[in-house]
Amino acid sequence: MIPELGHFALILALALALAQGVFPLIGAARGTLVWMHVGRTTALGQFLFIAIAFGTLTYAFVVNDFSLLYVASNSNSDLPLQFRIAAVWGSHEGSMLLWVLILAGWTVAITRFSHHMPEEFVARVLGVMGLVSAGFLAFLLFTSNPFLRLIPAPPEGRSLNPLLQDWGMLLHPPMLYMGYVGFSVAFAFAIAALLSGRLDTAWARWSRPWTTVAWVFLSLGVALGSLWAYYELGWGGWWFWDPVENASFIPWLAGTALIHSLAVTERRGAFKGWTVLLAISTFSLSLVGTFLVRSGVLTSVHAFATDPARGAFVLVFLGIVVGGALLLFASRAHRIGLGGSFDPVSRESMLLLNNVLLAVAAGSVLLGTLYPLVLDALGAGKVSVGRPYFEAVFIPLMTPAMFLIGVGPMAHWKKTSLPDLATRLRWAFAVGLVTALLVPFAMGGWSTPVSLGILLAAWIVTSSLAGLIERLRLSPVSGGILAKLGANSRSYYGMQLAHIGVAVFIAGATLVLGYESDKEVRMSVGDTIEVGGYNFRLDRISEVPGPNYIASRGDVSVTRDGRAVTTMFPEKRTYGDKKNPMTEAAIDWGFVRDLYVSFGERLDPNTWAVRIYHKPFVELIWVGWLMMSLGGLLAVFDRRYRVAVNKWHAPSSASLLLGAGAAGAR
Amino acid sequence: MITPTAARTMPERLRICVRLLLAAALLALVPLSAPAKTAMPLAADPVLEERLMTLATGLRCLVCQNQSLAESNAELAVDLRNEIREQMRRGASDRDVVDYLVARYGDFVLYRPPLKASTLLLWSGPAILLLLGLGFLVRTLRRRRAQITQIPLSAAARARAQELLGTGSAEEAS
Numbered sequence: 001m002i003p004e005l006g007h008f009a010l011i012l013a014l015a016l017a018l019a020q021g022v023f024p025l026i027g028a029a030r031g032t033l034v035w036m037h038v039g040r041t042t043a044l045g046q047f048l049f050i051a052i053a054f055g056t057l058t059y060a061f062v063v064n065d066f067s068l069l070y071v072a073s074n075s076n077s078d079l080p081l082q083f084r085i086a087a088v089w090g091s092h093e094g095s096m097l098l099w100v101l102i103l104a105g106w107t108v109a110i111t112r113f114s115h116h117m118p119e120e121f122v123a124r125v126l127g128v129m130g131l132v133s134a135g136f137l138a139f140l141l142f143t144s145n146p147f148l149r150l151i152p153a154p155p156e157g158r159s160l161n162p163l164l165q166d167w168g169m170l171l172h173p174p175m176l177y178m179g180y181v182g183f184s185v186a187f188a189f190a191i192a193a194l195l196s197g198r199l200d201t202a203w204a205r206w207s208r209p210w211t212t213v214a215w216v217f218l219s220l221g222v223a224l225g226s227l228w229a230y231y232e233l234g235w236g237g238w239w240f241w242d243p244v245e246n247a248s249f250i251p252w253l254a255g256t257a258l259i260h261s262l263a264v265t266e267r268r269g270a271f272k273g274w275t276v277l278l279a280i281s282t283f284s285l286s287l288v289g290t291f292l293v294r295s296g297v298l299t300s301v302h303a304f305a306t307d308p309a310r311g312a313f314v315l316v317f318l319g320i321v322v323g324g325a326l327l328l329f330a331s332r333a334h335r336i337g338l339g340g341s342f343d344p345v346s347r348e349s350m351l352l353l354n355n356v357l358l359a360v361a362a363g364s365v366l367l368g369t370l371y372p373l374v375l376d377a378l379g380a381g382k383v384s385v386g387r388p389y390f391e392a393v394f395i396p397l398m399t400p401a402m403f404l405i406g407v408g409p410m411a412h413w414k415k416t417s418l419p420d421l422a423t424r425l426r427w428a429f430a431v432g433l434v435t436a437l438l439v440p441f442a443m444g445g446w447s448t449p450v451s452l453g454i455l456l457a458a459w460i461v462t463s464s465l466a467g468l469i470e471r472l473r474l475s476p477v478s479g480g481i482l483a484k485l486g487a488n489s490r491s492y493y494g495m496q497l498a499h500i501g502v503a504v505f506i507a508g509a510t511l512v513l514g515y516e517s518d519k520e521v522r523m524s525v526g527d528t529i530e531v532g533g534y535n536f537r538l539d540r541i542s543e544v545p546g547p548n549y550i551a552s553r554g555d556v557s558v559t560r561d562g563r564a565v566t567t568m569f570p571e572k573r574t575y576g577d578k579k580n581p582m583t584e585a586a587i588d589w590g591f592v593r594d595l596y597v598s599f600g601e602r603l604d605p606n607t608w609a610v611r612i613y614h615k616p617f618v619e620l621i622w623v624g625w626l627m628m629s630l631g632g633l634l635a636v637f638d639r640r641y642r643v644a645v646n647k648w649h650a651p652s653s654a655s656l657l658l659g660a661g662a663a664g665a666r
Numbered sequence: 667m668i669t670p671t672a673a674r675t676m677p678e679r680l681r682i683c684v685r686l687l688l689a690a691a692l693l694a695l696v697p698l699s700a701p702a703k704t705a706m707p708l709a710a711d712p713v714l715e716e717r718l719m720t721l722a723t724g725l726r727c728l729v730c731q732n733q734s735l736a737e738s739n740a741e742l743a744v745d746l747r748n749e750i751r752e753q754m755r756r757g758a759s760d761r762d763v764v765d766y767l768v769a770r771y772g773d774f775v776l777y778r779p780p781l782k783a784s785t786l787l788l789w790s791g792p793a794i795l796l797l798l799g800l801g802f803l804v805r806t807l808r809r810r811r812a813q814i815t816q817i818p819l820s821a822a823a824r825a826r827a828q829e830l831l832g833t834g835s836a837e838e839a840s
Contacts, residue, residue, distance in 0.1 A: 235737045242732050344807045352806065356799035364792035371788045380784045384726045386734070386777030393792045520715075521705035529705040538705075580739075600708075601739065609708050 003068055006056030007147035013049035013100075014137040016042045020107075020130030024123035028195070036119050039126030040111045046133065047104035054101045057146055058088050067153035070094060070146040076157040078548035078576070079165070086169040087160045092294050092310070093146035095173060099290065100136045102174070102181045103129065110185065110210075117206055124192035125185075132184055135317050143310045162549070162575045162582045168228030176221030176248055180286040182214025183255060187283035190276045191325060194332045199272045204265035207279070209636045211262055215255045216632040222248050223625035234583035234598040236518070236613045238509075238621055241390040246369040247289035253362035254282040257355045259632075264351050268413060269339030271352065273329075276336075278355070280325045285362070287318050292369070343415040350408040357401040364393045402456045402506065405499050406463030410470075424470065428462035435462075443515050443616070453510030460503035464496050491638035498631025501624045508620025518613040523554075524606045532614025534595060535559045539567075541608070549573040551584070554608065556597050558588065570597045570610070594618050714754055721760050722747060724777050725767065734777065 020042035027035025057070070061084045066072040074094070075087040089095040107129045114122045140146075189207040193199045225248060230238040239245065258278040265275045291314040342348040368385045376382055410424055436455035440446045471492075475484040517532045528537040539555040551571040558565040568586035575582065585598035593616045600609030709715030719736045727738035727746075735743050750763050758766075767775045779785045 240732070338810070341810055344811065349803075349807055352803055356796075356803050360792065360795045360799045363795045367788065367791045367795075371785075375784060382772060382774040383779040383785060383788075384774055384777050385779055385788065386724070386726070388724055388778035389788075392778075397792070397796070520708045522708050523705045527703055527705040610705070 002056050003060055003065065003147045003149070006053040006060075007145070009049040009052040009056070010097075010137065010141060010147070013046050013053065013104075014134060014141060016046040016049065017130050017134035017137050020046060021127055021134050022130075023127075024130070025127035025195075028120045028123040028127070031120070033119065036123035039123050039130070042130065043104070043107040043111050043126055046130075047101075047108045050097075050101050050104045050137075053147075054088075054097055057094060057097060058085060061085060061088055064157070065153075066155070066157045067149055067151065068146070069148045069150040072150050072154050072157040074158065074160055076159050076548075079160060080547045082167075082170060083160060083165045086164070089173050090160050090164055090169065093140070093144045095177075095294060096136065096140050096144050097146055098174065099177055099181060100133060100140065102177050103133050103136065103184060106181055106185055107133070121192055121196060121203075121206075124195050125188045128188035128191045129184060132188070132321070135320070139310070139313050139317065143313050159548075159576060162573065163232060165548075165575075166228065166232055168224060168232060172221060172224040172228055175217055175224055179214055179216075179218025179221050179248075179255075180251065180290060182210070182217055183251065183279075183283045183286050185214060186211040186258065186279045187325070190279035191328065194276065194328050197332060197335055199276065199332075199336050201266055201269050204262050204272075204275065205641070208259070208262045208266055209638075209641045211255070211279070212259055212632045212636050215252075215259050216629045216636075218248070218252050218255055219625055219629045219632065222252055223622050223629070226625075227622050230618075231585060231587055234585045236516075236585070236596050236598065236611075236615065238512075238618065241368075241387045243369050244293050246365050246390075247292040250362050250366050250369070251282055251285040251289055253358050253365065254278060254285050257358035257362070258282050260351050260358075261355050264348055265339070268342070268348060269337075270342065270348055271355075272339055273333060273336045274352075274355070276329060278359075280322070280329065284318065284322045284325075285366070287314070287321065288366075291315075291318065340414070342413070345411075345418055346415050347408060347411040347413045350404055350411055354401055354404050354408065357397055357404075361394060361397045361401075364397065365390065368393065399456065402460065402502065405502060406459050409467050409495065409499070410463065425463055425466060428466040429459065432458035432462045440514070443511065445515075447514045450510050450514035453506055453513075457503040457507040457510065460506075461500055464499050464503075468496065489638050489640070491635040491640075494631045494633070494635030494638070496631070497634060498628045501627025501629075501631055503624070504620050504627055505624025508617050508622075508624060511617040511620070512615050516613060516615045516618070518611060520600070520609065520611045522603055522607050523610045529610075529612060531612045532593070532595075532616075533560060534565065534614060536568075536597065536612055538608075538610070541606070544571070546573065549575040549582075552581075552599070552602070552608075554597075554599060554610075556586065558595060566595075568595065568597050570599045572599045572602070572608075589619065591619060592617065711755075714751065717760070718747065718751055718754060721763065722750070725764075726775050726777055728771055728775060 020039055023035045023042075024037075024039035027033070027038065057068075059065075060068050060071050061075055062081065064071070064075070064077045064084075070091070070093050074090045075084050079087065087094070089098040107126060110122070110125060110129070114125075186207055189203065189210065193203040193207075222245075225245060226238050229240065229245075230236070258275065261271050261275045261278050264271045291311075294310075340348075368389050372383050372385055406425065406428065407421060410421060432455055435458035436451045439454045439458075440450050443450070471488060472481065472484045475487060477484050477487040519529055519531050521527075521529050523529070523538045525538055525540055528535055530536070535558065537557050537559070539557050541552060541554050544551045544553045551573045553569050553571045556568045556570065558568060566588045568588055570586040571584040572581045573584055583598055583600075585596055587597075588595040593614060596613040596615060598611045598613075600611060602608055707715070722736035723734045725735040727733045727735050727740055727743040729740050729742045730738045733740075733743075735746055746767075750767075753763055753766065764776070773779055779788060781789050
């Protein structure tokens with residue numbers, strides 16, 4: 001009975017989504033306030049009903065209701081409670097339900113935080129969100145219904161993939177979806193602006209905090225996925241260029257371009273068309289990402305579902321979203337003004353170059369990810385595109401972009417002089433260069449790739465500091481250094497923090513690549529091995545029962561210079577009737593280095609193949625991503641997003657002048 | 667601000683420290699390893715194993731979902747590693763091994779697809795995208811410059827006019 005209530009709630013939600021997609025848009029076109037208001041109430045109702053549906057499905061998992069096909073396929077009564085909850089989005093149907101739940105959540109957030117925007121604009125945004133939601137709800141109900149019954153109910157369900165039985169499964173997919181779906185807000189804002197024909201700086205200012213929040217969630221999602229792969233898969237790697245990882249990374253690259261482009265549109269009124277295109281592409285790529293992972297077209301560690309009807313539906317849906325948006329864009333393109341003018345050498349042009357590089361990188365990763373699928377579909381042979389390809393393409397594209405991180409924020413808007421920039425940045429460059437030359441020696445040996453990586457990282461840090469020092473020196477604020485520091489906006493510090501996060505990430509990735517050491521040995525109880533200056537001793541092996549598995553656990557004591565450092569417990573877990581045991585690596589986390597011990601095969605009853613890694617500074621990778629995310633968060637809380645947004649109402653606003661000026665220039 | 671001399675000596679000091687620590691670690695190993703025995707490398711020939719693993723990271727485990735031959739413990743992957751190990755022991759070069767695998771399993775086994783007619787677009791794609799992107803960039807910048815020069819004024823006069831207008835309504839000047 002309860003699942004049927006959830007099913008029914010989902011149908012009601014679809015009806016409400018359709019209402020939300022139709023009435024506010026018509027109301028906005030005709031100027032009927034009552035129709036426009038329909039958006040706010042339907043959004044709330046839709047969220048309520050989807051939450052009920054989601055709640056009933058979660059309940060079915062919690063009480064092990066195996067009369068639901070989806071529950072029986074993805075969970076069993078041995079599964080601990082937290083993973084039964086995570087199993088709700090452990091496969092296709094439930095993750096789509098999570099998708100629409102998050103979409104409805106974002107929509108309600110818009111209704112809550114939009115009182116400074118004109119009702120007509122909000123109505124259009126809500127209308128677009130309603131249409132997207134209706135598409136996904138129809139997809140759920142017609143092709144991916146999680147409430148289908150299985151009669152007679154089996155006594156026990158199948159298990160969740162042991163790889164997914166981890167805390168990462170509780171956090172990573174919701175974070176990622178918050179990001180993916182968050183870009184639907186940027187998309188809806190862009191479409192609403194196109195519909196109203198008022199693409200101005202006000203639109204960019206409203207859109208910017210929402211887009212940044214979505215980007216923050218996506219960044220956290222990508223980082224969590226990487227961290228999870230690092231500790232769960234037992235190979236000690238942190239990025240595999242797996243299609244599923246690429247599916248989240250491509251929208252991230254496009255989204256990163258978008259938040260930079262929005263900065264120009266907000267501050268200078270330029271790149272409006274480009275920003276709109278990026279908003280459309282970023283959301284489309286999020287849809288592609290969802291589709292890639294969840295339709296089963298990929299053969300990869302994360303993809304589980306296969307059904308051609310779903311594929312067809314998503315392709316058609318994608319076609320409507322992308323095609324419709326681009327058509328609308330094309331029909332309005334002539335009305336988009338050029339905005340403020342700028343010189344070929346200016347902050348605008350550098351941000352545009354950064355956008356080109358990020359967009360090309362996103363396009364290239366997409367090409368490499370889709371190429372094998374397309375080739376296979378055409379019957380033109382099977383190829384694999386992996387790490388060698390992506391690294392050969394991605395690193396050369398990103399290197400100049402990393403260099404620009406140092407230059408761009410120092411450049412003036414409108415026009416800047418290269419010799420002047422060079423003068424202002426010469427110390428930053430010198431210090432960066434010296435750091436890059438010295439760090440490899442300090443770490444234990446020269447390596448050209450390491451030196452180049454450190455050069456980029458150090459350059460970003462020193463140039464960011466140079467920018468801050470210059471700001472303080474030229475600050476008109478009288479008073480001490482604290483007063484001057486306090487005068488800078490939060491979005492300025494957010495940018496600095498995020499950029500330095502990029503540097504921290506590069507430093508971590510470079511150092512671990514250059515100086516990690518590992519050994520693969522056969523260990524019996526009592527054996528020792530030295531890796532990276534640490535001494536590892538296998539003290540004992542014991543059988544330890546878990547909630548739904550049996551683990552062979554090793555006690556590995558670690559010493560350094562005769563002093564005890566820690567004891568690590570790598571495991572090999574056997575889940576139920578699964579043939580292949582899963583590796584559960586033991587990690588001793590540390591800022592300066594991680595120690596990573598992972599069991600391989602059991603060679604004989606007392607001997608295991610053991611792989612031990614010493615990974616210097618590997619954690620900087622995720623610290624860097626965290627800093628980027630926190631930087632984004634800091635920027636969202638900038639004061640200007642809360643004040644001075646009522647300009648739009650005033651007919652004499654700069655935006656109108658801007659439109660007139662640009663039209664005149666044509 | 668770090669003075670250049672300090673900057674030069676700091677890492678050297680660090681290096682000395684690291685060396686001392688390493689020496690201490692080695693010394694510390696002696697009493698520890700006396701009762702216990704040092705674990706043997708899994709591979710009989712670690713140099714060859716290193717070579718094998720480097721090569722295998724670029725090769726796909728054909729039955730796995732998306733794992734390299736180096737990472738996978740699937741039966742086929744273990745067999746193939748044994749096969750490669752055996753071939754390498756007999757003196758086969760990396761090239762020979764790859765040729766052998768491609769002859770048997772096709773290009774699918776390679777994570778770096780070979781350049782041929784069917785992969786031409788894959789390998790040229792990023793360059794084409796970059797050229798298109800840069801073309802777009804140059805066109806945009808040119809168009810904007812044209813937008814400025816349309817105003818029939820000398821460069822100096824225009825600059826002055828912009829300067830005068832600059833603060834009040836910069837956007838309007840465009």
